[in-house]
Amino acid sequence: MQAFVNFWCTFKQLPSAWLLLLQSLMLVLAMFSSYSQSYRVVTWVLGVLALLVIAKVIRQTPVFTFLGLSFVSLAVLFSSLILVGIDQRWVQILAHVFEAFAYFSAAYGLLRYMFEDRYLTLDELFAAGAVFTLLAWGFAFLYSTCQLLIPHSFSLNSMAQQQQWLDLLFLSFSLQSATGLSDLMPLSPLARVLAIVQMFCGVMYLAVIVSRLIALQYIGERKI
Template sequence: MNWAPPILAPWRLTHGLRKHPSAILLGVQLLGILSYPLMENTGIGRALFGAMSIAVLSLVLWVVNRASAHWVAWLLAVPSVTMSLLANFAGMPALLPWAHALEAVLYFYAVAGLIRYMLSDMRVTTDELVAAATTFTLLAWAFAYAFSACQAWLPGSFSAVSVPPQPRTWMELLFLSFSTLSGVGLSDIVPLSPLARALTMLAMFAGVMYIAIVVSRLIALTVIRQQRH
């Protein structure tokens, strides 16, 4: 019987989340998608956005530390967080593109660590299924940060349909990243500069290969396990 006293239920929930940090990271990122639009247009909101980004980075480090060597992640995270804090709270916005570039590299590193974790054996666990969803969101965030750094260094890199070139918001770049990786092609954001188009093509390639290699393998192993039972 799986019933647990109410006193033990919170402990079991906490224990389960500690065993599956990917689930926490996925939940925070999905919450961010809903909350970021409320943060973009005010100074306080942008400050909260910076703080939330740092919190997400901390969770990324937690996840990476489980999946691969951590010194590389810390080497990327410490200067990134420092520059992000200086940019958002010390009036040094010129550092923000560099922070975003390092965050993009950190997220790509986290993606590589989680993919290696998911491909390390022939079993499919609940944690690996959650990690598959988390890896996709990390990939989307990584390209969004890369797009952000690109448009800061090369103004006019992205435009929107019927809107003249101007700096796109974080949500617009994240929307472009998700729509490109998923292959749905619904984004109204258009890459204009050669670097922006190169990054977008890499996002297309990454999205197709992720579904073809990682997701299809997890599905195949799940089907094999069910057939054996």
């Protein structure tokens, strides 16, 4: 019982760290190409846990609104429908759209949290990393939605209508970090617009968040 209390206290103090941990586990699982039922169950459970942590993050910030929690609830609902075998395209589109909005809501909430605090804390360092991954995951879901709406929106060596999730996630991180390492190219107008928006958001985020963390560190040192 005491161990659970300690765990809950740690979770309440560092929700951003747990969010980063869950996303790291999801990234490791994305390396496997197996799509067995066991694999889908594990990835679904981790996805739901991530959404629940997102709900916790949203509740800790001024962005705690009915709209933000609705995104989380609808994302869980439609991802559950996919898990039980309802793989219709409109269900997948809605699931990915609501998951993207849920991730963006959490990113906005963490940004508000970091900019409202006056001193640099450990959770804010985790929050800085969590916002980056939340944005990358959110855009990856938008890319997945894009290729469901417009087949062949992205090109790779193959002529497949839909690219693998790991390839879309790799594209998202490549564009957001401005490294440009991905061999996946956006082709459709919608895909290219999304890529442009993400490149802009990624560059602006790195510039703003680095300056903010430096300012908080400077304020903390002046306080001492």
